[in-house]
Amino acid sequence: MSVTTELETLGRTIKRIQYQHHRALETGLAAVGTTLAQWDALRAIARNPGASAHILAGETFQSDQAFGTLAKRLVAQELIERRPGQGRRIEHHLTPAGRHMLDAGFPIADGVMTASFARLSGEERAALLTLLSRMATPDMA
Known part of the structure; x- marks a missing residue:
């Protein structure tokens, strides 16, 4: 097998x-009434309360525009609030x-x-996390 x-x-x-x-x-x-994109946005907001859409877009691997559209849907569903911040x-x-x-x-x-x-031992999961974390460098974004 070639490297490629x-x-x-x-x-x-x-x-x-x-x-x-x-x-x-x-x-x-879906069984609890949400989507993965919506739930991931809620999770990002919970981890970063008061964050801007730009920060949250990065946290959820979306463009600023896509996150803005998603945030509008979450506001309409009364799951989040958008408040004026600094500037x-x-x-x-x-x-x-x-x-x-x-x-x-x-x-x-x-x-x-x-x-x-479940198929991986705790040691294997730790090793996988270490290897993937080493690959997930900011310069790869």
């Missing part, structure tokens, strides 16, 4: 696992309904991740 073929196989395997996670999360989160900055905060939706999704995400990584 090996790297392509590695990249496709990582992408396939990510796709499996996304499909399982979409299915599970022209708009801050994002969870509402109680948003916190409830976020909390409803955690057991689903925990179940998906637990099932997905």
Whole structure:
């Protein structure tokens, strides 16, 4: 197997696992009335209360425009509030309904991740995290 073929196989395997996670999360989160994109945005806002759309777009791997559209939907659903911040900055905060939706999704995400990584020992998971973290450098973005 050539180096290129090996790297392509590695990249496709990582992408396939990510796709499996996304499909399982979409299915599970639909049962509580949300989507993966919405739940991920709620999670990012909870981790970064008061953050700008630009910061949250980066946290959720979206463009600023895509996150802005998503945030408008979350405001319409009364899951988040957008408040004026310093200067022209708009801050994002969870509402109680948003916190409830976020909390409803955690057991689903925990179940998906637990099932997905169950075939690996704790030591193997730690090694995988170390290797992937080494690859996930800011200069690759």
